[in-house]
Amino acid sequence: MTVATPGPGFRPRTAFAMSREAAAAVLDPETLDALAAICDLAPPPVLDDLTTPAARAVLTDVDLLVTGWGCPPLDPDVLEAAPRLRAVVHTAGSVRHHITEACWERGIEVSSAAAANALPVAEYTLAMILITGKNILERARDYRATRTRDAWLRTPRTVGNHRRTVGILSASLIGRRVIELLRPHDIDVLLYDPYVTDADAAELGVERVELDELFARGDTVSVHTPLLPETRRLVGRRLIEAMRPGAVLINTARGAIIDQDALTDAVVAGRVRAVLDVTDPEVLPPGHPLWDCDNVVITPHLAGSQGNEWRRLADLAVAETARWASGAGFLHPVRRERLGFQA
Structure with missing residues (x-):
């Protein structure tokens, strides 16, 4: 399998993995247009179940996943179905719920919007x-x-x-x-x-x-x-x-x-x-x-990003995707060795 390398002109095949509600909140039309200018986007719907035949068909040629609240765990079975997956851009804070040991073992690069949140x-x-x-x-x-x-x-x-x-x-x-x-x-x-x-x-x-x-x-x-x-x-x-x-x-x-x-x-x-x-x-x-x-x-867990603040998360995700695709790497990487000190 030939895999292109991030750098000038590289357009990663990209899919969205999160709950439908999270996608509706964070991925507004302007954000989707900005990502489409950088990536080859998999067609909707957003992936909220990574075990279905339709999801597995999308994962087959995905280079990058844009994830959010409600993303299912990226476990070994999911990664086996996504042989080209090399990066995850998370549109929220903690990645503990979906980034598994299998992701780190493969060397998948991970970015989080924790700084924005x-x-x-x-x-x-x-x-x-x-x-x-x-x-x-x-x-x-x-x-x-x-x-x-x-x-x-x-x-x-x-x-x-x-x-x-x-x-x-x-x-x-x-x-x-x-x-x-x-x-x-x-x-x-x-x-x-x-x-x-x-x-x-x-x-x-x-x-x-x-x-x-x-x-x-x-x-x-x-x-x-x-x-x-x-x-x-x-x-x-x-x-x-x-x-x-x-x-x-x-x-x-x-x-x-x-x-x-x-x-x-x-x-x-x-x-x-x-x-x-x-x-x-x-x-x-x-x-x-x-x-x-x-x-x-x-208060009902409202301190984090809500309403118009979701746009800040989306903007960071777009910027991180552009950096990774260009070969510059993430500005807000999640490091495996730092997980013991992070949310």
Whole structure:
């Protein structure tokens, strides 16, 4: 079998593998036109089941797969049906659900839009840090109930964002972007990440601390670590109980990183506040106490790319496809050796 090499004039045979809903969200007509200018696109429909005869016929001559949410695993059987497949461009963040060991063993190159998806998550986090620092949600609720302005000159000095201390758990792509967004504000930033050195922390402009200190000193602690075996329930009862009275715990990572029972006890008792874009399970049972806590904000896993933000993912996928086809390689590669540290 003769296989062309990426370089000037190379047009990779390309197919889409993701759920129909993901394709409708991310692959707008303009994106499809941009990809068609670079690639020879397999005809629709998008591949959401890679075991069917129709899918296997498409995979036979595919050089590159553009994947997204709902992509089935690219296991050995799939790869056997796709002998020419050499690259995967993922239009979302984590590739854990579909890139298998068989992909790495073949040497398939993988790109992810994790860097693009990190931006809205960081923006959500910044917004929640500033909103909770000013106690805006609670004060708006009270204002609606009383229709009377509070005694604002008696506002406690614990309210406000001047010299507030924010702890960042993990210098991930999102964690680093949050740190960057916090720079214009008068906020002291702490960081816990066992893989970050003092020199790295100085370059980021943060104070590197141990995990216990992060929770003991932070007025707000924001969780950005990936869910790995060693991070499951990492934020346990001891850390939560060490938080300052009225401190805020923000989680936009994965629900299972936090001991949810311990957090529930703390917020029900009124000791801490929480902003949870993820829970464990997702969605919480209807009768779970967290639903009824006035000091908890629960959002439906919306911090990541949604609506017009999907275009950022699509644009990155187009750019990565163009780079790979030209022979320049990916700008946002996923490295096999880094999977143990990534979402």
